[in-house]
Amino acid sequence: MATSTPYGIKLAVHLIVNDFGNIVSKVCECLLRRGTLSKALICRFTDLPQDKVKKSLWVLIQHNCVQAFALEQEGGGRDTTVVVTQYMVLFNNIIHRLRFSKFATLATNDLDKEVFEILEGLLQHGRLTLTQILDRALDSHSGGNKDTHRETFIKLVQNRFVERCPAVEPLIALPTDGETPAKKGGGRSKKSKKEVTLEERALAAAIPMDAERFSITSDDGIDSDEEKKEKLSGLKVGEKRKQRKVEWDSELDIMGGKKEPVWRVNFDxxxxxxxxxxxxxxxxxxxxxxxxxxxxxxxxxxxxxxxxxxxxxxxxxxxxxxxxxxxxxxxxxxxxxxxxxxxxxxxxxxxxxxxxxxIQKAQLEEVESIVKKRYGIEAFRMFRSLSNGRPLDTDKISDRTFVDKKITPQILYKLWKDNYIQMEKVTTGGPRQTDFFLWRIKKDNLWHQILDELYHAALNLSLRYVHEVDQDREILNLSAEKAPPEVVKRKERLKKVRILLDSSLMKLDDAIMLFHDFL
Incomplete structure (x- = not known):
């Protein structure tokens, strides 16, 4: 599961507010800050009525921002279990909303311009059936008929740009005796074994296998009898074949979720x-x-x-x-x-x-460029000398970077104060004890801090963009032909500002992906 930062959460909430409003964003923020919760707990923490929480969760699930799963828990009685629906937020998918223009450009460059219409519909609406995708493409007056749009869709699936949606509510059963987590205090080999979180288990259970994930069914989208038999025979021995009815089944029937496979953009x-x-x-x-x-x-x-x-x-x-x-x-x-x-x-x-x-080399160069712009060339040389992770004392850093020994401690203190480097005070033994300082870089901590700073900068740019648009919203719908010169100038200024903010945000997002998505 992706770990978010304080400003990463604020950016994610801002994106949800812009797209879906305050009520949906309140539910999303609750999940971002508190983790996986049941509907009852969401209602309790947000003070929202149950129907609004329910509709907000539908919106978030529809747009791939939340994944639901049914968690089997021990009941109050002996040998009894209860199943509670849990909701976990997908932080990565929310941040991906910044990159929709990048995704569309990438697909059109790799394939052709015809894929844009299909991809745009999925990016806007989150999840659609093939029928809905084709109907939307036909209504857009972009040219082409149903067969050409179907071929374009097949091309997107074959290139894995589009995939089948995960299971609506996979069942996470209680661990069996063989799956029971090891008790604390075991050997060293047990410590090195990575524990699988509940959220990771739920995501793995929801995502279909590749054979089904990128398979295209018949024209009407309904699986044939043979396909149903293959799916049934693929179930493991002892696996429950009776599907649990989820509470939004009726809504999924309206959207065609049961009768026809539902598709979404494959962000991975x-x-x-x-x-x-x-x-x-x-x-x-x-x-x-x-x-x-x-x-x-x-x-x-x-x-x-x-x-x-x-x-x-x-x-x-x-x-x-x-x-x-x-x-x-x-x-x-x-x-x-x-x-x-x-x-x-x-x-x-x-x-x-x-x-x-x-990627690691590119990350280091990105941080070095930040240090150079923020603290100067001398700080850049000092940071580079410490980039291999080995601690160095103040005099050695000064000798290696050719910086005056009087200025070196001042620059190192600035970097230490902003948590770019770590300091350790060492006292030598002997009759004449002396103190000196060792400096080093802890990349894991610093990279996490840099990522949070990048989220902060992206949030500021997004807020500035919204402010500029709201400030001149009344002139956007005015015709440029009959508008007075002052209005024309304001529209030109707003256009330039939007282009500048958009390009700056896209460059900033490149750095965010470097530290968060590429490793």
Missing amino acids: EFINRLRIKACVEYARAEYDNAAAVILGSMLEGTKRTESEVSLSLDSIFEEVIKSKEGLTMNLERVRSSLEQLDFCSEVDDTYSVNLKDI
Whole structure:
């Protein structure tokens, strides 16, 4: 599960307020701050009536911001259990609302312009059946008939940009004897074993297997008898086959949720492709265009979800010459470019690239640029000297960075005061005790702080955008032809401000993804 920060929560609430209003945002904020809750507890903490909480949860589920699951709990009597519906907020999916324009641009660039209409409908409405998707595309007067729109939809599913929605309310049963968590005080091997949270179990149970997740059924969307038999036979022995009736089944019937599969945008695929794009652009900026072409070709020739890519030199060359930029390269040119990449290793003419290493290098450079802009070039050199994590004393830092020893403590104190570096006071033994300070960087803590600062900046930009639009809302609907010169100037100013704020927010979001989504 994604961990949010204080300003990350405020940004998420702001996005929900803008799109769905105050009541829905109040329910969402309750889940963001308190974690997974039942409907009764949400009503208690928000002081909202049950019907408003229920409708708010429907809206959040419809737009993929909340996942419900049925939790089996021990009852009051002996050998009895009760099932309580729980609601967990999906923080990542809320923040993804900032990136809808990026997702649409990425899909149209990778496929064609025709996919925009289908994708836009899913981004706006959250979850739709195929019938609803096609009807909306036909009503948009964008051209094309039902068959062409269906082909476009199939293309999106085949490229994994669109997926079937997860189960509405998967059942999380009580752990069996073999699944009972280990008691505290066990051996070291037990400590190293990562515990699976309840939310992670619920998400894993809700998401269908890939064979079903990206499968397209018949024209009317109803599974055939053979498909039903296959699904039934796929159930594990002892698994409950009787589906529990959820309280919003009637509403899902209205939306076609039972009779026809419901589809949504696959955010994971978009993030994976944006991560690859960021790695390729990093290689281009740090090395040259040839390095970017080769890295991009390696990633295209493998599964996009893998963090580490390994290919032989011949396989890499085959992928490189498929692109226009790679047609002019020969085998030796590819080999020499691979050898200069710091994040690439070679064993027996097989080259391996770890995307995690690239992202970590890009993260460090992003923080260094922040330090340079905020504290100056001397602080930047000091921060870089400490970036390997090894503690250094004040004099050694001064010697390594060529900064005056009188100024060095002042700069280090500023960085320490803002939690960019950590300080430790050390006292030497002996007859003449002396004190000196060791300085170091704890990346995990600092990266979390940087992410919160980025959320804070994104929130400020979003609030400024809303303020600018509200301030000049009365002139937006005025015709530019008959408007006086003063109104025309105000409209031009508002247009420039919106473009500037939009572009700044998109650049800031690139940095947010670097620290939150790409690792």
